[in-house]
Amino acid sequence: MEAAIVQRFQLPSWFDCRNFEGKPHGSLRYTQRAKDEKRFKGLALAHLQPERTNYRRGSVSSEVSCSDNKTSALLQAGSVHPFDDEDLILKRKAEEVKPYLNGRSMYLVGMMGSGKTTVGKLMSKVLGYSFFDCDTLIEQSMNGTSVAEIFVNHGESFFRGKETDALKKLSSMYQVVVSTGGGAVIRPINWKYMHNGISIWLDVPLEALAHRIAAVGTNSRPLLHDESGDAYTVAFKRLSTIWDERGEAYANANARVSLENIAVKRGYKAVSDLTPAEIAIEAFEQVQSFLEKEETMDNIPDGDL
Ligand SMILES: Nc1ncnc2c1ncn2[C@@H]1O[C@H](COP(=O)(O)OP(=O)(O)O)[C@@H](O)[C@H]1O
Numbered sequence: 015m016e017a018a019i020v021q022r023f024q025l026p027s028w029f030d031c032r033n034f035e036g037k038p039h040g041s042l043r044y045t046q047r048a049k050d051e052k053r054f055k056g057l058a059l060a061h062l063q064p065e066r067t068n069y070r071r072g073s074v075s076s077e078v079s080c081s082d083n084k085t086s087a088l089l090q091a092g093s094v095h096p097f098d099d100e101d102l103i104l105k106r107k108a109e110e111v112k113p114y115l116n117g118r119s120m121y122l123v124g125m126m127g128s129g130k131t132t133v134g135k136l137m138s139k140v141l142g143y144s145f146f147d148c149d150t151l152i153e154q155s156m157n158g159t160s161v162a163e164i165f166v167n168h169g170e171s172f173f174r175g176k177e178t179d180a181l182k183k184l185s186s187m188y189q190v191v192v193s194t195g196g197g198a199v200i201r202p203i204n205w206k207y208m209h210n211g212i213s214i215w216l217d218v219p220l221e222a223l224a225h226r227i228a229a230v231g232t233n234s235r236p237l238l239h240d241e242s243g244d245a246y247t248v249a250f251k252r253l254s255t256i257w258d259e260r261g262e263a264y265a266n267a268n269a270r271v272s273l274e275n276i277a278v279k280r281g282y283k284a285v286s287d288l289t290p291a292e293i294a295i296e297a298f299e300q301v302q303s304f305l306e307k308e309e310t311m312d313n314i315p316d317g318d319l
């Protein structure tokens with residue numbers, strides 16, 4: 015993670031920069047007076063450049079130091095938890111959006127591996143909604159037969175019928191977040207059901223999808239499964255073909271969450287730096303924009319449309 019993290023540190027006492035030695039990492043702002051006196055006290059706003067992070071680990075190792083032209087001082091080293099803030103922002107965002115949803119459900123759509131399940135679970139948790147994974151519902155309706163087995167034993171079109179049945183059932187429910195299967199967007203009837211709630215498209219670049227899928231394997235994703243070739247290349251080729259066939263269908267969703275746009279907004283080099291919480295925050299923001307537009311449209315008199 016390349017982006018700087020801003021963190022406040024309560025410094026315990028006066029620091030005299032001349033008394034410290036250490037290699038400065040990051041920077042620390044302090045007042046002109048402190049600069050002149052080469053000492054300072056109190057709250058410091060530090061920009062940390064973490065060495066490495068991982069969204070599952072949720073913490074970064076860091077060093078905060080101050081320096082002037084001649085000296086530098088290591089003030090604090092250890093672990094910080096930037097995502098504590100992120101979780102709080104996510105919770106607040108959900109609380110902000112929730113009253114305007116009026117109990118409407120949310121349907122996450124997107125290519126295989128786009129994070130519908132991961133992000134959907136997070137969104138349901140902070141909203142206090144129930145979470146459903148469409149593939150899991152289909153498997154349950156088939157006494158635990160896996161999606162991969164359903165494809166092999168009954169074919170794709172049978173699976174698509176089950177998928178539509180599952181969406182029909184879900185469409186009568188309120189306050190649920192649904193992770194749909196990547197192919198749910200290809201049948202117009204499925205959109206009729208999903209439009210009972212708000213649909214959100216997780217738009218993830220194919221390279222990132224292929225990396226994620228190669229990491230977990232393709233056993234549970236029959237449309238990508240292939241014994242030959244290296245996992246990334248096979249996944250990328252298959253995903254490209256699928257994208258050509260149905261890419262446009264995802265744009266029917268009410269809200270689009272583009273990982274490339276979030277990465278640019280946050281100053282990250284790669285979309286792989288984005289955490290599921292950051293993506294969920296953006297999803298709520300896009301839902302908010304959709305609801306605002308919807309309200310504006312509702313307020314326009316019929317004759318003016
Ligand atoms: N933001 C993310 N960064 C890195 N890996 C992710 C992210 N979101 C999901 N993943 C991983 O990608 C894989 C697919 O995610 P999943 O939520 O199952 O996608 P989908 O439900 O759209 O198929 C999982 O292994 C998951 O841990």
Ligand SMILES: O=C(O)C1=C[C@@H](OP(=O)(O)O)[C@@H](O)[C@H](O)C1
Nearest residue numbers: 125126127149195196197235236
């Ligand atoms: O894209 C698709 O056609 C499919 C995606 C899968 O779901 P995920 O998107 O959850 O992997 C699953 O429904 C099935 O393997 C078909």
